[in-house]
Amino acid sequence: MSAENTQPDLEDLNVIVSGQGGDGSLTVVNLLASVLRQNGMSVYTERDVLSRIKGGITAATLRAFSGERFTIGNHIDLLVAFDIDAVPKNRRQLNKNSIVLYDNSGGSLPDGILGDEIRAFGAPLSRQAVKTFRRDIYKNSISFGLIGRILGLPDDTMRVSFESRFKRMGPQIMKYNLDALTVGLGLADELGFVAGKGLYRIQEIERKPHMLITGNEAMAFGFSVAGGRFYAGYPITPSTDVMDWLIKWSPKFGGVVRQAEDELSAINMAIGSALTGTRTMVATCGPGLSLMQEGIGQLGMGEIPLVIVDAQRGGPSTGMPTKPEQSDLNLLVFGGHGDFPRIVLAPGNPEDCFYLTVDACNLSQRYQCPVFIASDQALSQNTATIDPLDLERVVIDQGKRLDADDVSKLDTYKRYLFTEDGVSPYTIPGTPDGMSLVTGNEHDEFGLVSTDPVNRVRMVDKRQMKMKTMLPELPRAGRFGDLESKIGIIGIGMTFGVILEALDTLADRGIDAQYFQPRTLWPMLDETIEFINGCDVVYVVDLNAEGQLAGLFVREGADASRIRKLLHYDGTPIRSDAVVEFVVNDQTQALGAEEVA
Amino acid sequence: MTKTFTPARPIWCAGCGDFGVQQALENAMKNLGIEPHETVVVAGIGCSGSLQNNVRCYGYHALHGRVLPTVTGAKLANTDLTVIGVGGDGDGYAIGGGHLMHTLKRNPSVTYIVMNNGTYGLTKGQASPTSPNGYGENIEEDLDPILLGMSIPGSTFLARGYTGQPAQLLELTTAALEHAENGRGFAFLEVLSPCVTYNDTYREWRTDVYDVEQDPDYDASDKVAAFTRLMALRDQGRLPIGLLYRGERPALEEAALNHDFPPLALQDIDPSKLMDKYQQALESFMR
Ligand SMILES: Cc1ncc(C[n+]2csc(CCOP(=O)(O)OP(=O)(O)O)c2C)c(N)n1
Ligand code: SF4
Numbered sequence: 001m002s003a004e005n006t007q008p009d010l011e012d013l014n015v016i017v018s019g020q021g022g023d024g025s026l027t028v029v030n031l032l033a034s035v036l037r038q039n040g041m042s043v044y045t046e047r048d049v050l051s052r053i054k055g056g057i058t059a060a061t062l063r064a065f066s067g068e069r070f071t072i073g074n075h076i077d078l079l080v081a082f083d084i085d086a087v088p089k090n091r092r093q094l095n096k097n098s099i100v101l102y103d104n105s106g107g108s109l110p111d112g113i114l115g116d117e118i119r120a121f122g123a124p125l126s127r128q129a130v131k132t133f134r135r136d137i138y139k140n141s142i143s144f145g146l147i148g149r150i151l152g153l154p155d156d157t158m159r160v161s162f163e164s165r166f167k168r169m170g171p172q173i174m175k176y177n178l179d180a181l182t183v184g185l186g187l188a189d190e191l192g193f194v195a196g197k198g199l200y201r202i203q204e205i206e207r208k209p210h211m212l213i214t215g216n217e218a219m220a221f222g223f224s225v226a227g228g229r230f231y232a233g234y235p236i237t238p239s240t241d242v243m244d245w246l247i248k249w250s251p252k253f254g255g256v257v258r259q260a261e262d263e264l265s266a267i268n269m270a271i272g273s274a275l276t277g278t279r280t281m282v283a284t285c286g287p288g289l290s291l292m293q294e295g296i297g298q299l300g301m302g303e304i305p306l307v308i309v310d311a312q313r314g315g316p317s318t319g320m321p322t323k324p325e326q327s328d329l330n331l332l333v334f335g336g337h338g339d340f341p342r343i344v345l346a347p348g349n350p351e352d353c354f355y356l357t358v359d360a361c362n363l364s365q366r367y368q369c370p371v372f373i374a375s376d377q378a379l380s381q382n383t384a385t386i387d388p389l390d391l392e393r394v395v396i397d398q399g400k401r402l403d404a405d406d407v408s409k410l411d412t413y414k415r416y417l418f419t420e421d422g423v424s425p426y427t428i429p430g431t432p433d434g435m436s437l438v439t440g441n442e443h444d445e446f447g448l449v450s451t452d453p454v455n456r457v458r459m460v461d462k463r464q465m466k467m468k469t470m471l472p473e474l475p476r477a478g479r480f481g482d483l484e485s486k487i488g489i490i491g492i493g494m495t496f497g498v499i500l501e502a503l504d505t506l507a508d509r510g511i512d513a514q515y516f517q518p519r520t521l522w523p524m525l526d527e528t529i530e531f532i533n534g535c536d537v538v539y540v541v542d543l544n545a546e547g548q549l550a551g552l553f554v555r556e557g558a559d560a561s562r563i564r565k566l567l568h569y570d571g572t573p574i575r576s577d578a579v580v581e582f583v584v585n586d587q588t589q590a591l592g593a594e595e596v597a
Numbered sequence: 598m599t600k601t602f603t604p605a606r607p608i609w610c611a612g613c614g615d616f617g618v619q620q621a622l623e624n625a626m627k628n629l630g631i632e633p634h635e636t637v638v639v640a641g642i643g644c645s646g647s648l649q650n651n652v653r654c655y656g657y658h659a660l661h662g663r664v665l666p667t668v669t670g671a672k673l674a675n676t677d678l679t680v681i682g683v684g685g686d687g688d689g690y691a692i693g694g695g696h697l698m699h700t701l702k703r704n705p706s707v708t709y710i711v712m713n714n715g716t717y718g719l720t721k722g723q724a725s726p727t728s729p730n731g732y733g734e735n736i737e738e739d740l741d742p743i744l745l746g747m748s749i750p751g752s753t754f755l756a757r758g759y760t761g762q763p764a765q766l767l768e769l770t771t772a773a774l775e776h777a778e779n780g781r782g783f784a785f786l787e788v789l790s791p792c793v794t795y796n797d798t799y800r801e802w803r804t805d806v807y808d809v810e811q812d813p814d815y816d817a818s819d820k821v822a823a824f825t826r827l828m829a830l831r832d833q834g835r836l837p838i839g840l841l842y843r844g845e846r847p848a849l850e851e852a853a854l855n856h857d858f859p860p861l862a863l864q865d866i867d868p869s870k871l872m873d874k875y876q877q878a879l880e881s882f883m884r
């Protein structure tokens with residue numbers, strides 16, 4: 001690195017580490033994340049994986065920020081490529097300030113791939129690893145020496161973080177990795193990246209206590225603290241980490257996790273558990289959610305509480321298993337046959353995932369119906385730093401549950417009693433004299449099968465009534481940006497962080513907009529429709545081809561003429577520049593039109 | 598005493614075998630002193646899947662074919678409960694067939710009674726997995742779920758009864774309930790329960806059944822010998838009844854649950870009760 005470098009403070013850094021699957025890109029990114037977190041920065045990491053363990057170009061991306069961001073930036077400052085093919089694949093995210101570090105063990109980067117502006121450096125990472133350690137994987141630790149020097153991390157900081165990271169793997173492994181780091185520092189010297197002359201001045205920000213957590217982990221944790229004790233699932237990317245976290249932790253809380261033979265079994269095991277009054281959850285994504293549809297109708301008819309996480313991925317069918325999309329919205333809101341009440345919640349970051357899962361548990365038992373959590377691959381699997389969750393905020397509400405005492409005071413107990421609010425008191429099996437019939441058949445108040453037309457209408461109306469009575473209790477939207485602005489932006493899930501960043505950029509470019517983050521998608525709240533109809537124009541960031549999110553708004557009374565749909569369904573995570581560009585273009589056109597008029 | 602639902606009168610055709618199954622179940626429960634309010638009967642969809650309406654206990658009418666995952670979930674969630682699954686051959690061997698082998702392999706302490714009539718009664722007489730080749734339009738061989746169960750190492754209780762032999766059926770039902778009550782695992786009892794309307798087999802079955810309990814050489818604990826014998830009987834066109842296999846293996850709930858805690862459904866889930874553990878989990882994200 002040349003000495004004339006002015007060394008700006010490190011405030012916003014985006015690094016992508018890419019290579020063949022199995023190259024260990026994620027390890028390098030995690031290591032870098034932990035170093036930067038030690039320095040007080042917040043981090044956000046993203047994985048771009050293929051649904052196989054080895055082979056094909058994969059990537060892990062890290063953003064480190066001195067404030068808070070829930071998205072990767074629009075361009076990459078440093079690309080580390082363990083495989084030359086990773087360079088063209090990530091080319092479009094680079095700009096003239098970017099640096100590329102690539103493994104030249106297999107040869108140099110062909111001319112013309114990057115153009116003249118981007119600085120690229122080759123180092124024999126793999127060759128050195130095999131030569132010195134007989135194991136290719138040590139190229140990760142070797143590369144870290146180079147990465148650290150390029151960025152400006154002090155050598156000592158790197159050593160200390162290596163020690164803490166590899167400590168638990170035993171002294172031998174730690175020694176090899178430290179040696180590999182030294183090899184990397186040697187290569188850095190050869191390339192002219194000397195200590196203390198990195199790209200950035202890495203200032204020590206005061207390190208606040210924080211959590212590093214994914215959306216999936218936050219939902220699993222929220223479920224547990226809310227008293228969730230039974231989880232059934234069938235492995236499917238990108239929802240599986242929910243099960244993985246619970247397998248590790250739930251037994252410590254007295255809970256259990258069962259891996260079922262398929263999603264039909266998973267949801268029915270969950271129903272069996274829910275019938276006993278146990279707080280129960282399943283997590284899946286499109287294909288699994290499709291298989292669960294009959295069970296979901298059963299929850300509606302039987303008035304059985306269940307929390308269902310949908311970590312949406314590219315559909316239809318097997319689609320793109322590891323890519324983010326939000327194309328299950330229609331299935332979440334309208335899936336299943338027949339009329340029945342349901343709730344669909346939509347968190348936007350891991351903190352939201354935690355608290356909305358707690359809400360979901362409470363709502364499912366208060367209103368005795370399925371409660372969905374609409375997540376997506378990116379929200380579910382990306383890691384973000386957040387302030388420590390406040391566990392004291394978690395309050396349990398099991399709704400109209402009757403214990404033996406309550407029942408003994410009743411003249412008659414009816415599982416499906418007609419009530420004004422549509423919610424019938426319930427007992428759990430084991431309660432003397434609380435015997436009931438729970439059924440997917442239409443039934444009378446006792447749960448006995450009935451096809452009487454008068455009863456039928458009353459029962460349907462009773463269940464539908466819950467959709468009205470629950471309204472005041474449903475989670476309200478998040479509001480951000482210039483709340484006076486008539487330019488609105490709406491998005492859910494992973495677009496939360498993207499839109500927040502877009503708001504800042506738009507403000508810099510003279511467009512003050514506001515972001516409305518609906519946290520209850522269904523039933524549609526009045527606040528959502530009022531927001532849209534109160535704006536001049538609303539940009540809906542819709543991660544599917546059909547505009548499913550916008551479609552829900554219009555169906556529920558939003559003025560379609562105010563809505564502009566930004567449809568994104570190419571399988572890549574949308575970035576804030578796409579939102580900014582869309583809004584700016586539209587605003588410019590509108591201005592142009594005004595001038596003409 | 599608080600009044601709750603009055604058990605329904607069975608809606609089965611006069612002469613339907615399912616009456617006998619219900620009677621055996623009710624009597625076995627009574628004999629064993631199983632409390633109705635601590636019992637959940639989970640029924641499938643079919644004529645057989647109306648039994649839960651007729652008995653006084655907690656009843657749940659499951660989805661077609663999903664009795665076994667449901668009882669597994671219910672038992673794991675509250676091991677204090679007596680959990681009984683009932684359903685038809687179509688429900689349990691066709692649409693729900695996949696779950697049977699997995700439940701045998703898991704071995705949860707629940708009882709599962711299949712009313713096998715070799716037909717789909719409720720949907721008016723189509724072939725079921727146990728219909729013989731030649732029943733109506735059926736050109737497929739029939740399935741023997743007991744033999745399937747014998748091939749699964751996790752199986753612990755496999756029996757077949759016949760509603761034409763009510764005394765033995767009561768004994769088998771009692772033994773099945775006891776197996777599950779004692780935490781020995783999954784008690785699978787198939788009952789030959791004729792459908793007088795679409796597949797009246799009373800006459801054939803009376804002569805076809807072969808009661809292994811009358812055979813001094815039959816050893817229900819010797820899997821290889823029992824399997825060989827059952828295969829041979831099948832080739833002779835006989836229908837073995839009685840306790841056909843009994844094995845020992847830890848039950849699912851034994852292995853799956855953390856026994857330092859009460860049953861899941863009965864835990865006090867106020868967060869303050871486990872705050873130290875939740876805090877520990879929270880801190881695992883702060884490293
Ligand atoms: C998903 C689904 N598919 C089809 C049906 C229609 N159906 C109801 S009962 C039944 C067959 C029942 O046969 P069996 O389980 O042998 O019960 P039986 O009436 O003979 O006692 C079918 C196919 C259904 N209820 N659900
Ligand atoms: S149709 Fe057959 S199975 Fe159904 S009730 Fe009548 S006799 Fe029983």
Ligand SMILES: [Mg+2]
Binds near residue numbers: 643685686713718725
């Ligand atoms: Mg049948």
